[in-house]
Structure formats: C-alpha cells, structure tokens
Amino acid sequence: MSLIQELTNRDKVFEFLVPAQSPVDVRHGPILYLEGVNVSFDGFRAINNLNLTIDDGELRCIIGPNGAGKTTMMDIITGKTRPDTGSVWFGSRHNLLTLSEPDIASLGIGRKFQKPTVFEALTVFENLELAMATDKRILPTLTAIMTTEYRDRIDEVLEIIGLKELRLALAGILSHGQKQWLEIGMLLMQKPRLLLVDEPVAGMTEQEMERTAELLTSLAGKQSVVVVEHDMGFVRSIARKVTVLHQGSVLAEGSMDQVSNDPEVIKVYLGEEA
Ligand SMILES: Nc1ncnc2c1ncn2[C@@H]1O[C@H](COP(=O)(O)OP(=O)(O)OP(=O)(O)O)[C@@H](O)[C@H]1O
Numbered sequence: 001m002s003l004i005q006e007l008t009n010r011d012k013v014f015e016f017l018v019p020a021q022s023p024v025d026v027r028h029g030p031i032l033y034l035e036g037v038n039v040s041f042d043g044f045r046a047i048n049n050l051n052l053t054i055d056d057g058e059l060r061c062i063i064g065p066n067g068a069g070k071t072t073m074m075d076i077i078t079g080k081t082r083p084d085t086g087s088v089w090f091g092s093r094h095n096l097l098t099l100s101e102p103d104i105a106s107l108g109i110g111r112k113f114q115k116p117t118v119f120e121a122l123t124v125f126e127n128l129e130l131a132m133a134t135d136k137r138i139l140p141t142l143t144a145i146m147t148t149e150y151r152d153r154i155d156e157v158l159e160i161i162g163l164k165e166l167r168l169a170l171a172g173i174l175s176h177g178q179k180q181w182l183e184i185g186m187l188l189m190q191k192p193r194l195l196l197v198d199e200p201v202a203g204m205t206e207q208e209m210e211r212t213a214e215l216l217t218s219l220a221g222k223q224s225v226v227v228v229e230h231d232m233g234f235v236r237s238i239a240r241k242v243t244v245l246h247q248g249s250v251l252a253e254g255s256m257d258q259v260s261n262d263p264e265v266i267k268v269y270l271g272e273e274a
Contacts, residue, residue, distance in 0.1 A: 024091035024108060024193050026056040031194055031224045032077065037086030039072055039248075046072045047083065048248035054194070059220035061235045062228045063259075064245035065268065070228045073245070074196050078111050079104045090194070110187035114199045116179035120172030124163050124182055127171050128154045131186035153189065160218065161185040162211065177208030181215060194224045201234045213237045232260075 024031060032054040039047040047069045054060055062070055075081035076088060079101040088096040096104055105111075118127050132150055158164045161181040166174065171182060180200060187195060197216070201209045209231070217238055219225050229235050235242060236256045244252040244265050252262045259265050 025093040026091050029092055030054055031056040031058075031091055032226075033087070033089040034073075034076070035087045037073075037076060037083045037088065039076065039081060039083045046248050047076065050086070050245075050249055052243065052250065054224055054226060056193075057221045057224055059217060059225045059238060059240060060227070061239040061242045061256075062226060062245060063230070063232075063235055063242060064251075068245040069248040070245055071198070072248075074111065074198060074226075074228065077104075077196060078109060105190075108191070108193035109196065110190060110192035110194070111196045112180075112183055112187060112198060112200065114202055116176070116183045118171040118174075118179050118182050118186070121170065123168050123170055124158070124174070125154060125167045127182055128157055128185055128189055131189040157185045157188050160188065161215065175208070177204045177211065180204070180208075180212065184215065184219075188219075192223055194226070195219065197225060197227045199229055200227060201229065201231050209234055210237075 030053045032052070034050055034052040037047055037050040038045065050069070050073065052073070062073070064070055072081060076083055077096065079096060079099060082097065090096050090104075090107060090109065094107055099107070119130065122130065129150075132153070155164075158167055161184060163174075163178060163182060163185065166178065171179065174182060184195075184197070184200075200216070201212055204212065213234065216225055216227060227235075227238070239256050241254065242256050242259050243250055244259050244262075246268050251268065252259045252265045254262075
C-alpha cells in the first residue's frame with residue numbers, strides 16, 4: 001500500500017485520534033483482577049485477602065450476608081475506597097489503585113447505585129443526552145460532526161432498555177423499574193466495558209424483575225456485568241457464576257446450584273434466610 005493510500009485509509013484509526021486513555025487490554029487475561037486485597041476501618045477488617053477475577057463479557061452475581069463486604073468491594077473497584085494492601089487491575093494495562101475515581105469511570109467502569117438518580121424534570125431522551133455530554137473523552141471540536149452518531153447511540157440505548165415509546169416522557173412519571181432501566185441506559189451511553197450494578201431489583205414488581213433479568217443478560221457479552229443482589233430468585237434467574245462473599249473474603253464460587261448446596265454457604269448465608 002502506498003503512503004497516500006495508507007494515510008487516506010478510512011478503516012485505520014490513527015494514534016493521534018485515539019483518546020488519551022488507552023483501551024483495556026484483555027487479550028491475555030480477565031477484565032477485572034483483584035488479588036490479596038485488604039481494607040480495615042478502625043481496626044475492623046471489612047475486606048480480608050479478597051481475590052476475584054471477572055472475565056471479559058461475563059455476567060457475575062455477588063451475594064453475601066449483610067456486612068460481607070460487597071459494597072466495600074465495589075468502592076475499591078471504582079476508586080472510592082483505597083485498600084490497605086493488594087492489587088486491583090482493569091485488564092492487563094490499568095492498575096486501578098493508581099487512578100482517581102473520575103479516571104476509573106472514564107476508562108469504562110460504570111456503577112449503578114441502588115437508588116435511581118435520574119433527572120425527573122427532563123425527558124428520557126434528555127437524560128440520555130446529558131449522560132453522553134458528561135463523557136469527557138469527547139473532543140469538543142468533534143461534537144458537531146458526531147451529532148448523528150450520538151443520536152443513533154441514544155436510539156440504540158432506548159431500544160436496549162425498552163423505553164423507546166417513552167423517549168419524550170418526563171423521567172419523573174416513570175415507574176421505579178423504568179427509572180432503574182433509564183439509569184442503566186445513562187451508563188450505557190458511555191459504552192462502558194464493565195458495569196457494576198448494586199441491588200437492581202430492590203422495590204421492583206415481579207414483571208419489572210423479569211424485564212431487568214432480560215436486560216442484564218442481554219448486556220453481558222457486549223460488556224462485563226457484576227451484579228450485587230440479595231434477591232435469590234433473581235440471582236438464580238440470571239446467574240451463570242455466583243461469588244459468595246463472607247467476612248470480606250470469597251467463601252464459595254460456582255453455579256447457583258453449586259454454591260447453594262455448599263455446606264459452608266448454607267451455614268453462613270442461605271441458612272440465615274431459612
Ligand atoms: N466507612 C466505613 N467505616 C467503618 N466501617 C465500615 C465502613 N464501610 C463499611 N464498613 C463496615 O465494613 C463491613 C462491610 O460493609 P459493606 O457495606 O461492604 O457490606 P455489604 O456486604 O455491602 O453489606 P450489605 O449487604 O448490608 O449492604 C461492615 O461491617 C460495615 O459496617
């Protein structure tokens with residue numbers, strides 16, 4: 001190929017056009033890797049030698065009794081809490097312990113907290129638009145050119161979250177479940193590689209839970225999804241692999257059937273519910 005042909009090759013992405021953050025590298029390993037992580041709060045060890053590996057495209061459920069360390073684990077991944085010791089890697093290139101919370105978010109780790117935080121006075125469409133506008137990776141000078149691309153992305157996300165018909169509705173009139181899906185959609189606008197979802201079905205109707213199960217399973221593959229959830233029926237309906245946390249460590253890992261038949265798990269967790 002001649003130099004001219006090479007320079008005008010539209011399929012090629014030139015280095016200078018690539019956003020500052022390098023993409024996550026999962027060619028030789030998992031998308032998320034925690035090893036030997038410890039966190040103490042005033043002498044109490046909330047996370048105790050935690051090891052966890054999430055594969056690219058995986059949907060993983062994390063369960064565990066109250067105080068097991070699930071929220072603290074999410075806080076560590078997103079940079080909100082710094083561990084005392086251990087390693088936390090996003091792909092093989094990004095050491096998350098050296099990055100700030102906003103940097104971790106812009107690398108492609110999105111977090112959905114339990115309570116929906118949509119802008120109620122704005123429409124569904126505007127909420128998604130706003131989520132896109134906060135994407136710091138977008139070069140302002142390119143915004144005009146990319147408008148069509150972003151509109152297409154909003155349409156795509158509306159389709160994924162099942163709110164296409166409600167695009168012009170105010171977010172304030174949505175049901176609890178619809179608000180949760182909209183917020184997941186707002187995260188999707190940033191095209192995350194890893195989504196952390198905290199108790200997505202708390203307060204949902206049976207029907208909304210079914211729709212949420214479909215939504216989360218449809219997201220896996222395209223991105224990795226880690227779901228912390230207390231509702232065992234829901235976990236059973238979506239989980240391929242479940243990790244049970246207890247006292248800040250992994251107590252068991254495997255299919256829902258495997259972990260729910262594990263005597264240790266029954267003793268410390270499922271037994272608690274019986
Ligand atoms: N900032 C903090 N200061 C002191 N103790 C904390 C702090 N954050 C968490 N803890 C303690 O660490 C332990 C783990 O808490 P964490 O919230 O991570 O558990 P969890 O598994 O998310 O529980 P739940 O299911 O109730 O949300 C708990 O005993 C909690 O009281």
